[in-house]
Amino acid sequence: MTDSKELQVKTKHEVTTPAEQTKPGLVFTPDVDIFEDERRLTLLADMPGVANEDVKIDLNDGVLSIAGEVKPFEGADESDVLIEFDTGRYYRQFTLSEVIDQNRLEAKLEDGVLRLILPKAEKAIPRRITVAAG
């Protein structure tokens, strides 16, 4: 097994959309991995600090939005000594080119990673048609 490389610190990216947020606070774009196979599209998003009930997934007109609320970590009596990252909500939007079966979306949040499975609509699955001989 080869040695894995060292993880580097990545600054969190703040959302830079022209649409303003209505609630105060920072909003970050979560890192995502998106991959597909024949039957489904899968999206994995890093959203540490988000609990199951605080994730909102919306699929509307081919636009997928994922949002996660983060409760502030620090207690009220704590004073800062060294702060290296800010906390804030997560939000990201994607335009999907595939046709997705909206009734069969599956989402699971584990260890701060959201796994969203978007099954392709039946008609989008490539079907092999065997040609009978004779």
Next chain:
Amino acid sequence: MFARRLFDFPSMGWRHPFTELERMSRRMDQLANAVIGGPGLRWMPAKVYPAINLTEDVNNYYVRAELPGIKSDALDVQVIGKNLTISGERTIPSEGESIRYHRREREAGKFSRVIGLPGDIEPERVDAKMVNGVLTVTMAKAEASKPKQITVH
């Protein structure tokens, strides 16, 4: 012209003897602002993964780090004296043979970071928990380091 050739290198032209100082002073201002400046700038970017937030209250020090995708048993948290060491490895499991990636932003790898605490702690009373990808290490301050209220009469 003779003087110019002498003093033009590297940047201390005799015409502007204070340029270097001005540049330094501007740089110090920038650094100072970065540390105590405006609302968006109160943090120092971390050089080592993971970025942590170290806070304290009267009884404890708290260290928090965002470590998504890492299970508690893949993490190694140790306390030696006034140093807290957080190390581990993030692995991203392979998702299958016949998949095509459209985007790949998450990273996997090892990490190890030592954080020096500002005061003594009690190693027997350290609690570390991992919730939703956020690690919170709570360390009780040693009795001698806690502030003591002195009554003035």
